[in-house]
Amino acid sequence: MEMPIVADVLVHRSIQITFIQYHHMVDHSPETVADPVLGDAILQRTSEAGSFDLDETWHRGPSLLSAQSSKGLARHLNQFFALRVCIRPPPRVHFSLCSPFRSLQIRFPFTLKRMILTLEWTSEGVRFIDQTKLPLEETYVIATSYSQVADVIVTMVVRGAPAIGVSAAFGISLGAQKTDAATTEEFAPEFAHICAVLAGTRPTAVNLFWAIDRMKALFAKLQANGASLAEVQKALLADALAMYDEDIAACKAMGAYGAELMPDEGGVLTHCNAGALATCGYGTALGVIRGAVERGKQIHVFADETRPFLQGARLTAWELMADGIPTTVLCDNMAASLMRQGRIQAVVVGADRIAANGDVANKIGTYSVAILAKEHGIPFYVAAPWSTIDRATATGDQIPIEERSPTEVTHHGGKQLTPHGVGICNPAFDVTPAKYVTAIITERGILRAPYSETLQAMELVAR
Numbered sequence: 001m002e003m004p005i006v007a008d009v010l011v012h013r014s015i016q017i018t019f020i021q022y023h024h025m026v027d028h029s030p031e032t033v034a035d036p037v038l039g040d041a042i043l044q045r046t047s048e049a050g051s052f053d054l055d056e057t058w059h060r061g062p063s064l065l066s067a068q069s070s071k072g073l074a075r076h077l078n079q080f081f082a083l084r085v086c087i088r089p090p091p092r093v094h095f096s097l098c099s100p101f102r103s104l105q106i107r108f109p110f111t112l113k114r115m116i117l118t119l120e121w122t123s124e125g126v127r128f129i130d131q132t133k134l135p136l137e138e139t140y141v142i143a144t145s146y147s148q149v150a151d152v153i154v155t156m157v158v159r160g161a162p163a164i165g166v167s168a169a170f171g172i173s174l175g176a177q178k179t180d181a182a183t184t185e186e187f188a189p190e191f192a193h194i195c196a197v198l199a200g201t202r203p204t205a206v207n208l209f210w211a212i213d214r215m216k217a218l219f220a221k222l223q224a225n226g227a228s229l230a231e232v233q234k235a236l237l238a239d240a241l242a243m244y245d246e247d248i249a250a251c252k253a254m255g256a257y258g259a260e261l262m263p264d265e266g267g268v269l270t271h272c273n274a275g276a277l278a279t280c281g282y283g284t285a286l287g288v289i290r291g292a293v294e295r296g297k298q299i300h301v302f303a304d305e306t307r308p309f310l311q312g313a314r315l316t317a318w319e320l321m322a323d324g325i326p327t328t329v330l331c332d333n334m335a336a337s338l339m340r341q342g343r344i345q346a347v348v349v350g351a352d353r354i355a356a357n358g359d360v361a362n363k364i365g366t367y368s369v370a371i372l373a374k375e376h377g378i379p380f381y382v383a384a385p386w387s388t389i390d391r392a393t394a395t396g397d398q399i400p401i402e403e404r405s406p407t408e409v410t411h412h413g414g415k416q417l418t419p420h421g422v423g424i425c426n427p428a429f430d431v432t433p434a435k436y437v438t439a440i441i442t443e444r445g446i447l448r449a450p451y452s453e454t455l456q457a458m459e460l461v462a463r
């Protein structure tokens, strides 16, 4: 029997609504308080609108329910449906309304799609979905100090250039909140140390340094203006939260611009994970794919597995499946063959750093995909927010490439794959020369070669 939707929907940073379908009435937890008023308000919206447009009402929301799932839902009319609303920031209040909701089910023509919460500022600390455990386990880690945030970045519990940048900003805020210093002046050397520790986590993704520099500039300004430590703490957190929101907005804008470049139907290859899990939500390359799908394009995603850390096989596949976007995982060495068979109409990837001349550093293997695309006459697109563009670095040759532990190559799932003592190389990124890049999709618009000129022009326009 098809299961109806059992879903978590994050609708806003401060308001989370969870719809849970219970087979038995089990929600008797002591912290749960019945609140028919709030429940009614939501039900009323549902009936008024005919469809409950969470996107419009709450900023983020679901897509339309497939007919098949609607029937599945209808089959469960006799089961209990619970609606829980959790309002943040703390004190965390849970409202719950449990009832058979027979009429509600008829008026419920939409899917409650899961919103992936890659990272989140909470009253307890910074909460991360543990990307080392996905897709088999969905667990969360709470970092309660800046050094724990640094660990989480190094160990790739959180990864992906934009997500790393915002994590660092949250880490700095956490450091400011937890300080024993009594004044801004006393905190200043500690602030510098916190920034240095976070900057030492991963070298390639420039978003990390962009976010840290932005926090440093803010701190310097506050210090110069004689701000109190309490004011500094408040302002740093506000800016980190602003970066979080800006990142999602940038991804949505890239999605809108990039959707136009996607084929109306066909296969789109992506490498690594440049999705919701690599950002604060929606994704860059996967944001472009989401944007295209939302506009009715029939896209089938081919996700390179992305050796050795398997971001494609584990993360891209997981998050696209959660959205119901058709996805096929392929081993990294299969792309050429699929291209030759005419199964790939476009490639879209993310970036960790884009040099002033348009050279793109991204996950190792991206360069070979770009060459393959060119050979087969397939457009190769790079989607990245402006915070990934590093005009201070002239070409890709100057981009520092992180070398990661050999064990990522020698071992998988705790099992050794290679003979003891064999030489291993594990560069986490490579550089794709600008000449292979058909277009760069940013939140400011689409750029084409010559990138040294178009990047500069767009920078000037933005100023």
Ligand code: MRU
Binding pocket: 159, 160, 161, 162, 205, 271, 272, 273, 274, 275, 278, 279, 283, 284, 285, 311, 349, 350, 351, 352, 362, 363, 364, 428
């Ligand atoms: O090593 P990772 O997993 O952090 O590498 C991630 C990538 O290479 C992504 O493609 C890039 O950061 C862009 S994410 C929007």
